[in-house]
Amino acid sequence: MHTVSLAEQDSRMGPASTVYALTDALGASELALNYYELEPGESTSYGYHAHEDQEEVFYVESGELTFRIPDGEVTVGEHELVRFGPGEFQRSENTGDDTAVVLAMGAPQDPGGTVLRRECEACGGETRHGVELADAADEILVRCEDCGEITGRYE
Structure with a gap:
């Protein structure tokens, strides 16, 4: 058994105000686990x-x-759950007026390949994107694979 306190976790960079990566903190070997506090307009994904x-x-x-x-x-909504199977496309957004508190669980821990799509103004539509750490390691960048345009920055 292994326990952790959210109060002792450090938030990581990402698409939400608060993101606690709990997988390693708990020593999980088969499950990916993330805790989010999302302000209106924020997401659990890039x-x-x-x-x-x-x-x-x-x-x-x-x-x-x-x-x-x-x-x-x-x-x-509050106290509800949703499941997405392998290969099912989705993206979340807090469309409410209040902070959303969410626990995200994934199994197996390694998601295999991930296909990420976003709008790219330079390309004029939704294209495949990749996620990378900026050279200074102070932000996460989301970059269009077609033209190289950065379409998202997360600190």
Whole structure:
């Protein structure tokens, strides 16, 4: 058994105000686990994406998340859960007026290949993107794979 306190965790850079990567803190070997506090407009991901080998479950402790899915959108509210199987595209956004508190779980821990799509103004549409650490290691960059344009910066 291994326990951790959220109060002792350091938030990492990412698409939400608070992101605690709990996988290593708990010593998990088969499960990826992340805790989020999302302000309105923030997301748990860098874009519309799918994991080749990983299923994901999101538990919304408080607030709400709206997920973009291939068929449109679905909103998941307080004390609700949603599951995405391997290969299912999704992207969350806190569309509510309050902070959303969310626990994200993925298994297996290694998602395999991840396909990430975002709007790229330079290309004029949604394109494949990659995520990288900036040279100074002070922000995460999301870059269009077609033209090299940076479409997102996260500190």
